[in-house]
Amino acid sequence: MGMAGPRDERWLDADAGRLVRPYTVSNGRTRPTTKLDLVSMVMSTGRVHQARLEPDHAQTLGLCAGPTTVAEVAAHLKLPVVVTKVLLSDLIDWGAVTTTSPGPVAGPSDRIVLEAVLNGLQRRL
Structure with missing residues (x-):
């Protein structure tokens, strides 16, 4: 999944990391064809x-x-967000990934959201 295979060894260095400039990954493109925010949810189809x-x-x-x-995908890839958005946008265009925008921001008095947060915290403790 996130592991480098034999094909990738020449592009990775244990100390330096990725030896290919990030914008080479996106062929120099800096504008994704799909509007994505840092909190947009993506998932394989x-x-x-x-x-x-x-x-x-x-990857x-x-x-x-x-x-x-x-944001999570960019962090795992260790690439700038704009490059990650271009890669994800390509995958969306090819039908490999679907995306949804984040829902409306909940107000501080939204009981359902507050209960969900409380339940989540109780499960973690």
Whole structure:
């Protein structure tokens, strides 16, 4: 999933990290075709298999197995957000990933949200 395979070894250095400039990953593109925010949720549709994709797109798709935010994908890829958005946008265009915008922000008196937060905290403690 997020592991480097034999094809990727020449592009990775244990100390330096990725040896390819981030914008090379997106072919110099800085504008995704799909509007994505840091908190936009992305998830694989299961229609496109990782084996059919370039390594960076395959790795990105692997991170979208379950619902995750654009920010989380960028953090795992260790790439600038704009590059991550371009990769995700490509996957969306190809039907490999679906996206949803975050819902409306809840007010401080929204009882359902407050109960969900409380329940989540109680499960973690």
